[in-house]
Structures are given as structure tokens and as C-alpha cells.
Amino acid sequence: MPDRAPRKDAARNRAAALAAADTLFADCRSPDEITMADIAAAAGVGKGTLFRAFGDRTGLIRALYGARLEPLSAAVDSGPPPLGPATPPLERAPALLDALLCFKLDNRHLALALEGTGADSPYRTQHYEHWHALLRDLLERIPGLADAGFTAHALLAATRADLVGHLTDEEHVPREELRRRLADYARSALGGPVGRGPVTTD
């Protein structure tokens, strides 16, 4: 029992804030045109409540990001292949990257808000640490890879929200094409053959 259960109204307000922020971030051009006051108003809540519940703007964004990411995390931690833990590394690593890419495509503004939160480096978040550690451990089990830690960073960097946003918005790369390009790239970075087609695991 780390701490007492929160009061009923507090829980309700927290949920309302999360929901309001979610829709607000979904329908905006840029994440930083959403202000804390906007979220408070949309949630029918005072600004102070927001800051008490989440600490600061970054905290709210992290909480929202975490909530959205939860299904994916569950699928990775204990789900069926190719995301689940029973999958061999050479197949699972690209699957992870693909899943992450899709997540960022589906939650563009939120991811953008999290990664571009100004001074707070995105590399200091729990989420990043988690994904990086996971990917690194996977890559370490692939023979012939020079540096799993750096490679993991570099591959994750290829799925950064602003890059994904640029590719879809400016270069108009369609979703499936983007997934294919990332998959091809990941395969070649992992030392696989340069040709296309699905990865074989035998």
C-alpha cells in the first residue's frame, strides 16, 4: 500500500482531464497551441486541479501518453507473436519498431508534445528508457551487431514523432509505404540482406 486511495472527486477530475486533453490534442495543428487553461476548461475543472493532479504540463502529457501506450505495452510484455516475448529477436525487433511507428502515426500530436517538450529531453522519460532497454536486450542477442545500445538509440530515432510527422505531412508518404521503408531500413541496419520481402527466422 504505497499511498491511500485518492478521493472520489479527485479520481473523477483526473479522468476528465485526461479525456479532455486527449480529444484536444487529437484535433489540433500543433501540440503547443493547447494550453493548460484550455484543458482545464474543456474538462470543466480549475487550473489548480490540473497542476495538483499532474504536477506540471509535462506530467500531464506523460500520463496521457502512458495511458494511450498501455495496450501496446501489454501486448509487448505478454502478448502473442510477433510482439510478444516468445518471438526471436531478429523478428521481434522490427515488429517493435513497426508497432512504435504505428503508435506515433496514430497519436502524432501527443507524441510530438512528449518529445518536443522543450528543455525536458525525451531521453529522460521512463517510456523511452523502457523501450530502449527492451530493444537493446533484443539486439544483444543478434550475433555480429557492433553496439546494441547505440543501435537501439539510432533505430528508435528513426521513429521520432517530428520525423514521422514530416514524412507524412510534407513528403506525403502513405502509412503503409512508411512502414515498409522503416522495416527495410531496420533490416539492413540489423545486418540482414538488402533485398525486400519478409524476414525469415529459420
Added chain:
Amino acid sequence: MPDRAPRKDAARNRAAALAAADTLFADCRSPDEITMADIAAAAGVGKGTLFRAFGDRTGLIRALYGARLEPLSAAVDSGPPPLGPATPPLERAPALLDALLCFKLDNRHLALALEGTGADSPYRTQHYEHWHALLRDLLERIPGLADAGFTAHALLAATRADLVGHLTDEEHVPREELRRRLADYARSALGGPVGRGPVTTD
């Protein structure tokens, strides 16, 4: 003659602002603890002058970045190998990445300021467009590469300022080690052999 030569005092003030911003960004913890008022004061200039000369904060940062980057650009556009245009792609591409990495190591806060300038995506800057086009053209001449445009984006993403900062500050990777890791990574992403050692061009 696109526009008349600027007045003498305007030119002097511009240079003073650039110099002041340069030292200010060099000695700070985070680029956004440097305010426009700080720069104006350090340059002995009014705030209005700053905004007239550079438009806005982003404009000033871009101008400063460009000025700092100029020697490197020159070396790339018309310099000796391995950076210069006479170098074969398989050798020149890693050299470009290495040079960019070194530049970001040497101008951490400035690069951080440019890339993390909030809403303005770093992918919309002239500098990025330039480097990306250059690297893409190079990669297109390497046989067997799936998608030069995406690969160029992905490789450049591995040199993002905040990632570089994280690796040096948090993971304490020394400069030369980082350069080696990036080189190894680039080589493997480019379809080369996975082993270490310098690239051979014959």
C-alpha cells in the same frame, strides 16, 4: 542586387548580437535559459534591434547556426577528401555523418536550441534540407540501397542533438567512442560488412 547594403550601425549591431548569443549559448546549461533580453543586454543593444535584425528567436538561432556551420559547409561543398565532392559515396557519407556529429558535439546547446525550438519542426529548416538532399544523393549512388531518402533521414536522426547530448551527458560516452559507434552503425546501415575497421574503397 537583391537589396541595398545595410547601414553601418545595423551591421555592427547584428554582429554584436551574434557574438553575444554565441558566448551565451556556449556557457549555459540549457538553451532556453537564454532569453532574448539576455542576448540584447550582453550585446549592448535594445531588444527591438534584435527582433528587427532576425525576425524572431528562431531566426536568430538559425543565423547563428548558419554562421557556425559555414566552415563545414565550405569543406563539404568544395574541400579535400573525405568531405569534399571528389570522394566516392561509400566513404563520403560516413564522413559527412562524422563531421555532423563532431559539429553537434562542439555546438551542443546551439544545435539543441535549433532542433528543440518548439513548434518549428527542425525538418523545415534550410540546413536540414541541404544536408538531407546531399546525403540522399550520395546514398542513391550506392547500389542495393532500398530507399535513399528515408535512409538519409534515419541516419541523420542518429545525430540529433538531444540524442548526442544524452549519450555524452547521461551515458558518459566519450567523444571518440561515440564517433566510432556512429561510424559502425552507418556502415552497417549502408549494407557494409558488420565487422569494425576503416572503410575500404577499392
Added chain:
DNA sequence: ATACGATACGGACCAGCGGTCCGCTTCTGC
């Protein structure tokens, strides 16, 4: 040298942001 229009100066000023504070309301254990 001088006069005069164009250009640039600079700091008071503004709007809007994240974040705080504290008198008041609402919950919850007894």
C-alpha cells in the same frame, strides 16, 4: 559643411503562458 529624408535604435509596453496560492467546498472516518 549642412540640411534633410530614410533608416535604425531601444526600452516601455503588451498579451499570453506555465505555475502558485489560499479562502472555500466537498468528501470521508468516526
Added chain:
DNA sequence: GCAGAAGCGGACCGCTGGTCCGTATCGTAT
């Protein structure tokens, strides 16, 4: 039902990027 803890909310604050305009400086034609 009561008392005190927990939470509420919006006025408030400090600070930022950016604007404005009366004043000072520059370049030039005379």
C-alpha cells in the same frame, strides 16, 4: 451528523517572446 482532512478553482504572479513609436543616427544631395 460532525469535524477535520483532502481537494477545489480561479484570481494572481513572474516571465517570456514580440510590438511600437518617439528619438537618434546615418547617408546623401546640395
